[in-house]
Amino acid sequence: MSLLERLNNDMKQAMKNKDKDKLSVIRMIKSSLQNEAIKLGNELSGEEELTVLSREMKQRKDSLHEFDKAGRADLVEKLQSELAIVEIYMPKQLTEDEVSEIVKETIAETDATSKADIGKVMAAIMPKVKGKADGSLVNKLVQQHLS
Structure with a gap:
């Protein structure tokens, strides 16, 4: 199953479960993948999908660090839950x-x-x-x- 198919299935499930946070993150990931495919002018390979996912993770980690420094606990908590959702789609991390x-x-x-x-x-x-x-x-x- 490709990443896009998996995202579509998870998006449907999130809609059924009325999980707005997960749905929002999945839509952002899907949008980033589609934008990258348009930019490159072809369907994304597995490695290109991984690049986009890594970029999404890095953006959230950077924002998390900045919000933490600024003392914005509400935004830190939201970003941590988003990171957990994005990590579901990442390959297993090396120790x-x-x-x-x-x-x-x-x-x-x-x-x-x-x-x-x-x-x-x-x-x-x-x-x-x-x-x-x-x-x-x-x-x-x-x-x-x-x-």
Whole structure:
């Protein structure tokens, strides 16, 4: 089942259950996917869908951080529930240990030895962990292993 089909089914279920919050988030995700497909001029591949979902997650996490700093508990709570809904459609996230193993392997593959090689390592790692790990975690682990 494709992501769009899954979203359509979940949207119907949310309508039946009168779950306005879930319905709203699903519609936003679906809209983002459709806008991306229009922009690219073709149907989205699985990887492109994952890119859009990752973007949605990142936007919400950034907003959550800003609202938390501003002391807006009402908006923080709303965004946390939205994040939980978006996470349903994301692939299973890698643990920090799993990401660390991938970092070590990639450092060995790219023959990186110093912090000057961080860009080269990050470019090689990100396609491997796309949608499965947070970029800031990956960056932190790469810096730790190269220091």
